[in-house]
Amino acid sequence: MKNFFLAALLFPVIISAQNMNDDSLFIHKIAADILSSNASYNNLHYLTKNIGGRLSGSPQMYRAEQWGINALKEAGADNVTMQQCMVPHWVRGGQDKAFIVYNDEKGKQQKYWLNILALGNSIGSGANGVQASLIRVNNFDDLEAKKNELKGKIIFYNVPFDDTLINTFNAYEKNVVYRGIGASRAAKYGAVAMMMRSMTNTPGNYPHTGSLHYTDSINKIPAAAMGLYDVQKLDSLFDNNITVTASLFTYGMMLPDTIAHNIIGELKGSEHPEQIITVGGHLDSWDPAEGANDDGTGVVQTIEVLRVLKALNYQPKHTIQFVLFANEENGTRGAKKYAEEAKKNNEQHIFALESDAGGFTPRGFSFDCSDTIMQKINAWKPLFIPYYGERFERGEAGADVGYLKGLNTPQAGLNPDNQRYFYIHHAATDVFENVDIREMKLGAVNMAALIYLVDKYGLQ
Amino acid sequence: MKNFFLAALLFPVIISAQNMNDDSLFIHKIAADILSSNASYNNLHYLTKNIGGRLSGSPQMYRAEQWGINALKEAGADNVTMQQCMVPHWVRGGQDKAFIVYNDEKGKQQKYWLNILALGNSIGSGANGVQASLIRVNNFDDLEAKKNELKGKIIFYNVPFDDTLINTFNAYEKNVVYRGIGASRAAKYGAVAMMMRSMTNTPGNYPHTGSLHYTDSINKIPAAAMGLYDVQKLDSLFDNNITVTASLFTYGMMLPDTIAHNIIGELKGSEHPEQIITVGGHLDSWDPAEGANDDGTGVVQTIEVLRVLKALNYQPKHTIQFVLFANEENGTRGAKKYAEEAKKNNEQHIFALESDAGGFTPRGFSFDCSDTIMQKINAWKPLFIPYYGERFERGEAGADVGYLKGLNTPQAGLNPDNQRYFYIHHAATDVFENVDIREMKLGAVNMAALIYLVDKYGLQ
Numbered sequence: 001m002k003n004f005f006l007a008a009l010l011f012p013v014i015i016s017a018q019n020m021n022d023d024s025l026f027i028h029k030i031a032a033d034i035l036s037s038n039a040s041y042n043n044l045h046y047l048t049k050n051i052g053g054r055l056s057g058s059p060q061m062y063r064a065e066q067w068g069i070n071a072l073k074e075a076g077a078d079n080v081t082m083q084q085c086m087v088p089h090w091v092r093g094g095q096d097k098a099f100i101v102y103n104d105e106k107g108k109q110q111k112y113w114l115n116i117l118a119l120g121n122s123i124g125s126g127a128n129g130v131q132a133s134l135i136r137v138n139n140f141d142d143l144e145a146k147k148n149e150l151k152g153k154i155i156f157y158n159v160p161f162d163d164t165l166i167n168t169f170n171a172y173e174k175n176v177v178y179r180g181i182g183a184s185r186a187a188k189y190g191a192v193a194m195m196m197r198s199m200t201n202t203p204g205n206y207p208h209t210g211s212l213h214y215t216d217s218i219n220k221i222p223a224a225a226m227g228l229y230d231v232q233k234l235d236s237l238f239d240n241n242i243t244v245t246a247s248l249f250t251y252g253m254m255l256p257d258t259i260a261h262n263i264i265g266e267l268k269g270s271e272h273p274e275q276i277i278t279v280g281g282h283l284d285s286w287d288p289a290e291g292a293n294d295d296g297t298g299v300v301q302t303i304e305v306l307r308v309l310k311a312l313n314y315q316p317k318h319t320i321q322f323v324l325f326a327n328e329e330n331g332t333r334g335a336k337k338y339a340e341e342a343k344k345n346n347e348q349h350i351f352a353l354e355s356d357a358g359g360f361t362p363r364g365f366s367f368d369c370s371d372t373i374m375q376k377i378n379a380w381k382p383l384f385i386p387y388y389g390e391r392f393e394r395g396e397a398g399a400d401v402g403y404l405k406g407l408n409t410p411q412a413g414l415n416p417d418n419q420r421y422f423y424i425h426h427a428a429t430d431v432f433e434n435v436d437i438r439e440m441k442l443g444a445v446n447m448a449a450l451i452y453l454v455d456k457y458g459l460q
Numbered sequence: 461m462k463n464f465f466l467a468a469l470l471f472p473v474i475i476s477a478q479n480m481n482d483d484s485l486f487i488h489k490i491a492a493d494i495l496s497s498n499a500s501y502n503n504l505h506y507l508t509k510n511i512g513g514r515l516s517g518s519p520q521m522y523r524a525e526q527w528g529i530n531a532l533k534e535a536g537a538d539n540v541t542m543q544q545c546m547v548p549h550w551v552r553g554g555q556d557k558a559f560i561v562y563n564d565e566k567g568k569q570q571k572y573w574l575n576i577l578a579l580g581n582s583i584g585s586g587a588n589g590v591q592a593s594l595i596r597v598n599n600f601d602d603l604e605a606k607k608n609e610l611k612g613k614i615i616f617y618n619v620p621f622d623d624t625l626i627n628t629f630n631a632y633e634k635n636v637v638y639r640g641i642g643a644s645r646a647a648k649y650g651a652v653a654m655m656m657r658s659m660t661n662t663p664g665n666y667p668h669t670g671s672l673h674y675t676d677s678i679n680k681i682p683a684a685a686m687g688l689y690d691v692q693k694l695d696s697l698f699d700n701n702i703t704v705t706a707s708l709f710t711y712g713m714m715l716p717d718t719i720a721h722n723i724i725g726e727l728k729g730s731e732h733p734e735q736i737i738t739v740g741g742h743l744d745s746w747d748p749a750e751g752a753n754d755d756g757t758g759v760v761q762t763i764e765v766l767r768v769l770k771a772l773n774y775q776p777k778h779t780i781q782f783v784l785f786a787n788e789e790n791g792t793r794g795a796k797k798y799a800e801e802a803k804k805n806n807e808q809h810i811f812a813l814e815s816d817a818g819g820f821t822p823r824g825f826s827f828d829c830s831d832t833i834m835q836k837i838n839a840w841k842p843l844f845i846p847y848y849g850e851r852f853e854r855g856e857a858g859a860d861v862g863y864l865k866g867l868n869t870p871q872a873g874l875n876p877d878n879q880r881y882f883y884i885h886h887a888a889t890d891v892f893e894n895v896d897i898r899e900m901k902l903g904a905v906n907m908a909a910l911i912y913l914v915d916k917y918g919l920q
Contacts, residue, residue: 031624031626032624036623163495164495164496166847361879387626390851420899439879
């Protein structure tokens with residue numbers, strides 16, 4: 001009896017050690033396959049160089065959808081479906097431009113061109129542009145203090161990234177409200193246009209676009225972001241109390257909603273086909289670049305997880321859906337649709353994983369799940385150490401899989417290193433050349449490992 | 461009594477929590493200061509752009525020594541000393557070049573230039589060059605199998621990086637023996653020169669140099685590394701059984717040993733001035749580039765640790781020596797001297813920290829110390845999580861501080877992310893532009909935090 005008791009105590013540990021070893025070997029195979037394969041390089045190259053920027057409703061978006069169907073099929077999906085949704089259709093409409101005019105110390109009038117990009121969803125100034133004197137504000141408190149001076153002016157929000165915040169997403173989240181509602185807040189006091197310091201911590205002069213949200217009850221005004229050299233130029237003028245007049249020319253317009261699709265590749269589950277695991281990234285991207293890190297890499301990693309599981313002849317117990325989401329950038333309508341359909345059809349979504357933070361070297365994951373599930377997941381941590389993905393944090397998983405919280409789906413987001421993400425985010429620099437392929441692959445290795453473990457052991 | 465006993469039990473925990481909080485606040489100050497300061501940017505810019513490559517014995521090395529003295533003084537060292545040592549003095553001597561000649565499928569003779577760099581410490585071919593037919597070998601086993609064919613030939617070692625090894629230093633360490641002794645192993649069988657695939661995992665065509673060590677008893681032959689496009693070209697010829705003749709022109713020569721110096725800045729300890737903590741990087745670098753990541757960043761981070769401790773008015777208990785080591789690349793004579801002097805003078809070196817793995821985003825440290833000390837250090841791990849430096853591993857600390865193992869000094873090396881290090885290592889691409897300043901600073905934050913904790917609590 002004594003020995004039996006001892007054996008009973010030890011048995012789970014022995015099983016667990018054996019599993020750990022099997023899992024370690026399988027994840028090693030995942031890594032060796034992904035790191036030796038050219039598939040993800042080729043996929044990212046095609047998506048960025050042959051298709052390019054692919055904003056919702058653009059011709060490139062439709063080409064990307066077709067490409068996604070083929071890529072998922074080639075990677076080995078049992079089936080690929082298109083899930084239709086309606087998406088906002090904003091177009092830039094022309095070449096954004098702006099300049100300022102001021103008198104230099106000798107009283108001579110100077111004209112200086114700014115490097116700008118209209119914010120997504122913003123209205124255009126039209127060909128005649130908006131011309132008005134420019135007023136600098138440092139934050140919303142400053143805006144309120146200057147509210148009586150704003151009428152007829154162009155407001156310039158100069159809110160720098162907080163470089164002392166180590167996670168650059170925290171700096172981004174602190175400031176993104178200016179991009180989101182800054183135009184309407186200024187329009188309320190009569191401002192006629194808005195320009196802002198780009199949401200970036202990199203020097204250089206690339207403007208960074210991104211979504212704006214007008215308040216319906218307030219007059220809509222044109223809005224644009226500028227590069228940081230231009231911000232320095234403006235600062236030097238304002239710091240010397242020089243009067244600055246700005247002219248802004250943007251052409252954005254919101255067309256009627258149009259059709260788009262989530263592209264869903266599936267591996268059917270062998271034991272619990274009714275239980276669904278989701279892996280995804282978003283297929284759309286802002287127009288000024290190639291959407292390489294945002295979110296070409298997430299899309300390619302998603303396809304890579306599928307490819308490697310098939311390549312290693314892995315038979316999933318649960319159904320795995322590989323989702324290329326539509327319209328993350330200016331509406332998240334694809335994600336909403338995916339969650340709505342799941343709810344309507346009473347689908348069981350047992351786990352969802354998103355990659356939408358760039359193709360940089362991985363650090364780990366953000367988990368949005370219960371403490372009990374987190375405890376289970378934490379036991380897998382040692383398996384991720386060899387692949388630099390062992391930093392398991394609690395937090396938001398991602399903008400797209402987030403909608404599955406309505407179904408109580410435990411979820412995770414890949415966390416790549418974030419130090420350089422806002423150098424390229426929504427800017428012309430988000431191109432293939434600024435993705436390190438090996439680092440992107442290493443992210444895919446960690447994603448595939450997590451999906452494998454969730455599928456093999458479940459989360460209950 | 462009962463309460464007293466309980467208090468006694470709880471007390472250390474309370475103290476510890478309070479300390480943890482103080483430490484967390486102080487490290488936060490370290491981070492805010494380093495991330496907001498331009499000092500490290502300016503230092504790295506000067507060292508790389510105004511001085512540049514600084515191989516032992518070169519004029520740039522002497523300029524770097526003078527610069528280092530000033531930089532340590534400006535950062536606030538109580539005193540700066542020059543510790544003299546004799547270093548090897550290898551010079552490249554000219555512009556390395558090589559080409560191959562072969563007959564194409566139409567029987568027409570073709571000439572193709574290779575992009576090469578002579579290996580450090582290698583002898584030159586002289587102006588007439590070495591011309592001979594080229595023989596490809598894949599590894600030392602292959603060399604032995606072909607030993608009877610080597611006489612009079614130029615050997616071409618084609619040993620690729622193992623991309624499936626996640627830590628790229630493991631791939632490097634697996635292959636570095638070919639650079640180290642490949643020439644002598646081939647010369648033993650009569651080879652007249654050696655060319656090798658560069659020690660890198662990046663495509664592109666930059667050759668990567670580095671140290672070679674001749675076996676004294678064997679005839680010395682010229683040796684060079686080539687870029688990976690050229691390797692592909694050679695492979696395509698060899699794979700088609702095409703006879704290739706190579707011509708190699710190198711001009712390297714070893715001059716008599718010359719004088720160099722470790723540059724040592726010091727902060728005197730207030731409680732245990734006789735106990736020394738060392739922080740260091742190496743000042744020398746290979747000649748083809750600017751030694752930006754190898755090891756400009758380690759040097760600049762070392763100075764930054766000093767600067768921030770002074771800026772925050774931190775009074776160290778122990779003496780901290782900030783050491784810019786001489787001659788890491790082709791002799792480690794500076795490090796040997798530093799350890800020799802320490803031993804001779806019966807100095808107590810209680811801890812040493814090195815940064816010599818690039819300025820990439822930090823992951824943590826390699827610790828070379830006892831289990832007891834490791835346990836103590838592991839308790840500090842939570843303090844490093846906010847700064848992405850919490851990955852504490854056991855392993856070698858670094859080539860320079862390694863010599864302090866003779867004094868049983870516990871030691872550590874900063875581990876930045878390693879995925880991209882061998883893209884630029886010892887190649888013309890190791891320039892300022894390929895350092896991310898924010899990532900380098902974040903490395904310095906973690907180094908300063910570790911030095912602060914070791915100084916405050918000791919390791920015993």
